[in-house]
Amino acid sequence: ETIAEACGLDLNTRILAFKPAPPESRKPVDLRAQYNRPAKPVASQVRRIMTTPERVLDAPGIVDDYYLNLLDWSSVNNVAIALESNVYMWNADTGDVAALASVDESTYVAGVKWSQDGAFLGVGLGNGLVEIYDAETCTKLRTMAGHQARVGVMSWDQHILSSGSRSGAIHHHDVRIAQHKVGELLGHNSEVCGLSWRSDGLQLASGGNDNVVQIWDARSSVPRFTKTNHSAAVKALSWCPWQSNLLATGGGTMDKKIHFWNSTTGARVNTIDAGSQVTSLWWSMHTKEIISTHGFPDNNLSIWSYSSMGLVKQVDIPAHDTRVLYSSMSPDGCVLATAASDENLKFWKVYDNELKKKSVVGKTSASNMMIR
Amino acid sequence: MATTVPTRSSLSLKGSAKLVSEFFEYAVNSILFQRGIYPPEDFKVVRKYGINMLITIDDEVKAYIRRIIAQLHRWMYRGKIQKLVVVITDKDTGDDLERWQFNVEILCKNEDSIGEESKEAKPEKEIQNEIQALIRQVTATITFLPQLDTRCTFNVLVYADKDSEVPTDWVDSDPRQLQNAEQVQLRSFSTNMHKIDCQVAYRMN
Amino acid sequence: MSGSKIVNIETIEFQKENIEPRREGHRARALEKAFTRDPSESAIKDIEATKQSYEEAIQNTGTTDDPLEPWLKYIQWTLETFPQGDSNVSEFVRLLERCTQHFLKDPLYQNDIRYLKVWLRYAPYTNDPAELFSFLEVHKIGLQFSIYYEEYANYFESKGLYAKALSIYNRGQERHARPALRFEERRREFLYRCMEKAPDCLKEQTLPETALQIKFENTLSLGSDSSSSS
Numbered sequence: 101e102t103i104a105e106a107c108g109l110d111l112n113t114r115i116l117a118f119k120p121a122p123p124e125s126r127k128p129v130d131l132r133a134q135y136n137r138p139a140k141p142v143a144s145q146v147r148r149i150m151t152t153p154e155r156v157l158d159a160p161g162i163v164d165d166y167y168l169n170l171l172d173w174s175s176v177n178n179v180a181i182a183l184e185s186n187v188y189m190w191n192a193d194t195g196d197v198a199a200l201a202s203v204d205e206s207t208y209v210a211g212v213k214w215s216q217d218g219a220f221l222g223v224g225l226g227n228g229l230v231e232i233y234d235a236e237t238c239t240k241l242r243t244m245a246g247h248q249a250r251v252g253v254m255s256w257d258q259h260i261l262s263s264g265s266r267s268g269a270i271h272h273h274d275v276r277i278a279q280h281k282v283g284e285l286l287g288h289n290s291e292v293c294g295l296s297w298r299s300d301g302l303q304l305a306s307g308g309n310d311n312v313v314q315i316w317d318a319r320s321s322v323p324r325f326t327k328t329n330h331s332a333a334v335k336a337l338s339w340c341p342w343q344s345n346l347l348a349t350g351g352g353t354m355d356k357k358i359h360f361w362n363s364t365t366g367a368r369v370n371t372i373d374a375g376s377q378v379t380s381l382w383w384s385m386h387t388k389e390i391i392s393t394h395g396f397p398d399n400n401l402s403i404w405s406y407s408s409m410g411l412v413k414q415v416d417i418p419a420h421d422t423r424v425l426y427s428s429m430s431p432d433g434c435v436l437a438t439a440a441s442d443e444n445l446k447f448w449k450v451y452d453n454e455l456k457k458k459s460v461v462g463k464t465s466a467s468n469m470m471i472r
Numbered sequence: 473m474a475t476t477v478p479t480r481s482s483l484s485l486k487g488s489a490k491l492v493s494e495f496f497e498y499a500v501n502s503i504l505f506q507r508g509i510y511p512p513e514d515f516k517v518v519r520k521y522g523i524n525m526l527i528t529i530d531d532e533v534k535a536y537i538r539r540i541i542a543q544l545h546r547w548m549y550r551g552k553i554q555k556l557v558v559v560i561t562d563k564d565t566g567d568d569l570e571r572w573q574f575n576v577e578i579l580c581k582n583e584d585s586i587g588e589e590s591k592e593a594k595p596e597k598e599i600q601n602e603i604q605a606l607i608r609q610v611t612a613t614i615t616f617l618p619q620l621d622t623r624c625t626f627n628v629l630v631y632a633d634k635d636s637e638v639p640t641d642w643v644d645s646d647p648r649q650l651q652n653a654e655q656v657q658l659r660s661f662s663t664n665m666h667k668i669d670c671q672v673a674y675r676m677n
Numbered sequence: 678m679s680g681s682k683i684v685n686i687e688t689i690e691f692q693k694e695n696i697e698p699r700r701e702g703h704r705a706r707a708l709e710k711a712f713t714r715d716p717s718e719s720a721i722k723d724i725e726a727t728k729q730s731y732e733e734a735i736q737n738t739g740t741t742d743d744p745l746e747p748w749l750k751y752i753q754w755t756l757e758t759f760p761q762g763d764s765n766v767s768e769f770v771r772l773l774e775r776c777t778q779h780f781l782k783d784p785l786y787q788n789d790i791r792y793l794k795v796w797l798r799y800a801p802y803t804n805d806p807a808e809l810f811s812f813l814e815v816h817k818i819g820l821q822f823s824i825y826y827e828e829y830a831n832y833f834e835s836k837g838l839y840a841k842a843l844s845i846y847n848r849g850q851e852r853h854a855r856p857a858l859r860f861e862e863r864r865r866e867f868l869y870r871c872m873e874k875a876p877d878c879l880k881e882q883t884l885p886e887t888a889l890q891i892k893f894e895n896t897l898s899l900g901s902d903s904s905s906s907s
Contacts, residue, residue, distance in 0.1 A: 112634045113554060117645035118540050122509075122625055123532040129511045129623070130870065164764050166694035266691075289605060291691065309691065311608060328523045328604075331611055333694045352694040354614055377694065396698055396762075397801070421770070422763050441764035564858075609686050615693045618702030623862075654705040655683045671683065676702055 149403060149415045153446035154435065157190070159183060164425070164441035166335065166352070166379065166395065167266075167293045167309070168252045169211040171426035171439045174218035178235060179428070179437060181445060182209035187223060189235065192430065201233045201240065213254035215261075220275075222261050224251030230263050232275060244273050244280050249291075253335075255304070257297040257318075262304060264292025270306055287314045287323045294337040298344060303363055305347050307334025313349045315363050325366040331355045338381035338390070350378025353396050358411075372411045376400060379424055385433030386451050389414065393438060395423030401438065401448065420444060486549060488665035493545035495603060495661075495668065496556055496574065500537055500628070501527045502610055503558055503572055507617075509626055521603045540628050543639060547632055548666075551578050555631035559648050563623040570617070570674045571650050577667040594664050602661035606670060609658045616656075617674055650675055684709045697762035707757035724758060745786055748776045752795065763802070773799040781816060793819030797828050806832045820852060823860035830867060839875035842867065 161183045162170060170182040179190045180200060185208050187201035201223055203209055211224035220241070223231045228247035233240050249266035256262075260282070261273045268290055272283030287306065294307030303324070304316045311330050314323040332352030340346035345363045358378060360370035376394035383390050388407065394400045401419040404411040420440035427438045434451045498520060505515045505526040510533060515526040528534050547553040553576050560570040629645055632638070653673040660669035684705040689696070692712045696703060714720050731751040738744035752772060759767035776795050786792035796813060800806045810829040819825045826849030833842040846864045854860040871879055 113631050114634055114636065114638070115645050115647055116630050116632055116638060116642040118543075118628045119641050119643045120536070120539075122536055122627070123530070125510050125623075126514070126530065127511055127869070129508045130866075160765075164695070164761050164766070167692075289601075293694075309693070310605075311611075331524075335694070353696070353698060354611065354693075395694075423761070441761065441766075443765040609690055612686070612690050612693050615696045615698065616689060616703040616705060616708060619700045621700070656686050656689070656705045657683045658686050674702070676704055 150449045151415065151417045154449045155447040157445040159439050159443050159445040162439055162441065162443055163208065164422070166333070166423070166425060167291055169213070169254075169426060170209065171428050171437060171445070172212050172214050173428040173430055173437055174214035174235070175216060175431045176218035177431060178214070178218060180212045180214065180221055181439065182212050182223075184208055187212060187221065187233070189238075198238055200235065200238050201231070203231070210250045210252040211254050213256060215256050216258065222254045222256065222263070224254055224263055226250045228265060230254070230261070230273065232261070242275070246271055246281050252291065253293055253295045255295045255297045257301040262295060262297065264295045264306060266291040268292060268308065268310070270295065283321060285316060285321055285323075287316075287326065288312060293333055293335040294349070296337040296339060298339045298363075299341070300344060305337045305339070305349070305363070307337055307349060309333040311351070311355070313337075313361070315347065315361070315366070325361075325363070327359070327361065327366070327368075329359055329368065330357060332377075336378045336381040336392070338383050340383050341385055342388070348381045348383065348390055350374065350381050350392060353377040358392060369408070370410060372404065374402065377423070380427040382427070382429050382436060384451065391436060391450060393419065393424040393427045395425065399423055399440065401436070403450065417448070419446065419448070485665050488663040489545060489548040491599070491663055492576070492666050492668060493541050493548055496544060497537060497541045498525050498527065498607075499574065499610065500540075500558060501525070502607065504528065504533070504626065506611070506614055507560060507570070507620055507624070509560065509624055521600050521607065523604055523607060525607070539641075543642070544630065547630065547636060548576070550636075552633045552636040553630055554633070557629040557631070557648070559627045559629065560620065560624050561627065563625050565622075568648055568650055569620065569624065570672065571648065571653070573671045573673070575669050575671075577669075578665065579662065579667055580665055594662070599661060599663055602659075606659050606661050610670070613656070613672055617672070618676055649673075682706060688712050696760045703760060704757060708760055711758060711760050727754070745780060745789065745792060748779070749791060749795075752776065770799070770802045773802070787818055788821055790819070790822055790824070793822055793825060797824065800828065800832075821855060823849065823854040823856060823863065825849075826854050826860065827863050834867070834870070839871050840878035843871060843878055
């Protein structure tokens with residue numbers, strides 16, 4: 101009796117098996133499918149793309165975590181990179197490095213994001229606090245509490261800093277006022293790992309570890325669209341610069357898809373299988389292309405031409421030895437910075453200055469703002 | 473689901489049994505797809521529980537699962553079932569490699585109280601969200617389960633009450649627990665009447 | 678249930694994108710341990726200390742009968758401690774590289790499946806896995822094992838090079854790769870895919886009997902009895 105109980109068996113229970121044998125598979129299952137994927141052909145290149153980085157910097161101790169966002173390039177050409185509990189600022193014009201922020205030893209930096217004018221850096225912490233630093237003086241301006249868990253992702257819209265937490269909550273902070281929390285979006289059931297305001301501030305896209313993409317209208321606290329097509333976490337989000345209602349989203353390891361959405365109708369307008377965990381997406385400011393960065397298994401950087409007919413891969417660069425976890429585009433849209441747990445920060449010249457001249461979008465003017 | 477869900481506040485036992493049986497049908501299909509027991513082109517995507525689910529389009533497999541689910545539903549309706557188990561086995565060696573166990577807990581066996589709707593109704597949307605979260609976890613298990621690189625087959629077991637009526641195509645079985653297995657507890661979902669939780673055990677060599 | 682602990686999936690699900698997909702899977706308990714590790718200095722020091730003890734073990738193999746064993750333990754520990762795989766901290770690929778190099782000239786391991794598996798684990802991290810496989814051929818490492826031919830052929834197949842994959846299977850057949858049953862099964866499965874996706878490359882070949890069988894049977898029964906006839 102005790103043995104039966106120990107086995108979790110009740111004497112009043114019968115264990116029954118369905119006797120008929122299950123049907124044989126009609127054909128052999130390709131057991132290797134998940135690990136050996138056919139290599140996607142790359143189109144013959146229409147233009148020359150540099151496949152070696154222009155510059156490599158050391159990023160010792162960079163945290164190896166998909167859910168964090170530790171690299172951001174400002175509109176005034178400062179690159180912020182977080183290494184454990186410190187944030188450094190590398191000036192891409194002068195090459196100078198400054199220690200911008202140092203957070204409490206008991207926690208770590210989980211996310212960094214420059215304000216649109218490049219004057220202030222939002223810093224999300226492992227303990228759920230959000231801090232704001234002044235780039236000019238390298239001092240902390242304020243600390244905003246409210247989240248119950250770490251803040252790994254942020255996005256600015258003028259004076260509103262939106263922050264996503266491991267709890268699944270998104271908060272809007274008005275950084276000018278004392279009672280900073282002006283909005284709360286409770287749409288995700290798991291960590292928010294992607295967050296991006298459209299440049300006109302009319303819509304916000306969010307992606308989570310719950311595999312969901314949500315699109316929110318500004319000032320609304322219910323999602324306009326909830327998209328469940330991805331089958332892994334969604335970190336990569338990018339709004340198209342030449343068609344404001346076109347959103348690209350990329351899925352994690354078990355998904356590997358990039359979906360394209362019309363954010364007005366909620367329709368999925370395109371999909372590609374990128375073949376690897378998607379870690380970031382960057383629309384080109386110069387040509388009708390989109391850049392994707394990847395983790396498992398290829399750790400690559402790809403450039404795709406985009407048209408309503410579909411996408412064609414232009415180039416595939418084995419960018420790092422390990423997952424390309426963090427990336428950011430230079431303000432002129434020509435250089436992509438990438439960082440990985442191989443502790444390298446690499447700079448890729450994805451567009452040259454020739455292309456820059458015939459840009460498809462005008463340079464967005466950054467407005468100034470004040471933080472109390 | 474849409475056909476039997478009562479318009480009134482709570483799911484009846486009948487409705488709940490139907491919902492749970494249907495969930496098992498989708499869950500078994502998901503496992504067969506995900507674990508490569510049948511080739512991926514034998515499955516199609518359907519919209520269910522607010523997410524994309526995969527179900528077999530192979531008539532034989534479909535009929536096989538339906539037979540199991542139909543009997544399961546009968547037991548469920550009479551409150552006779554305690555567990556549903558899917559065992560994945562190496563076809564050649566006969567070794568059990570993976571064991572998915574769904575525990576069925578009957579929250580409210582007393583039918584009288586059900587009729588009076590004394591319990592607070594659980595909104596359908598909430599149930600759906602819980603199922604969604606469970607299915608998402610089932611999907612996430614591929615991140616750690618070993619690839620099944622031998623040809624595998626599956627068997628379904630149930631733990632039923634001793635006094636259950638047993639059709640002839642069901643036979644007594646041992647529990648087929650895995651030795652030295654890794655075990656993972658997934659989340660649960662509940663209706664007003666049933667609580668279902670899920671565990672997966674697997675072997676690594 | 679044999680006293681093993683049940684791991685709650687939440688710990689794993691929260692970190693699912695930080696788990697490197699591995700064919701052999703991950704131990705749930707190892708994942709739980711890695712993901713609940715506190716990120717403090719002392720935990721990092723503990724890992725460093727453990728790593729150091731594995732380093733010492735692989736240096737001091739003078740009297741052991743099986744010097745590969747401490748390397749395999751070290752590899753296993755690294756796999757379980759770093760679910761993300763290779764990084765500057767785990768130095769996983771470096772470890773595989775060191776291990777494969779270390780025993781290259783050791784006749785004891787030329788036909789040791791464990792040593793071959795270290796090579797196969799290393800292969801996907803190299804720039805040209807095909808080069809690695811032919812390197813193994815030259816050094817006669819693991820050439821009697823089915824898995825060598827399977828992986829070699831898989832690599833070509835994943836690039837759509839069916840003819841090359843076929844030649845690898847043929848080579849394995851000539852050399853009586855073992856276990857024979859497994860090899861024959863994998864070969865048949867390959868021939869089936871080849872038939873579907875690149876039938877042309879089978880034409881140039883004297884068609885193996887099994888392939889013809891598959892072609893005419895159409896519905897394929899992969900029972901072990903049919904493969905034992907060879």
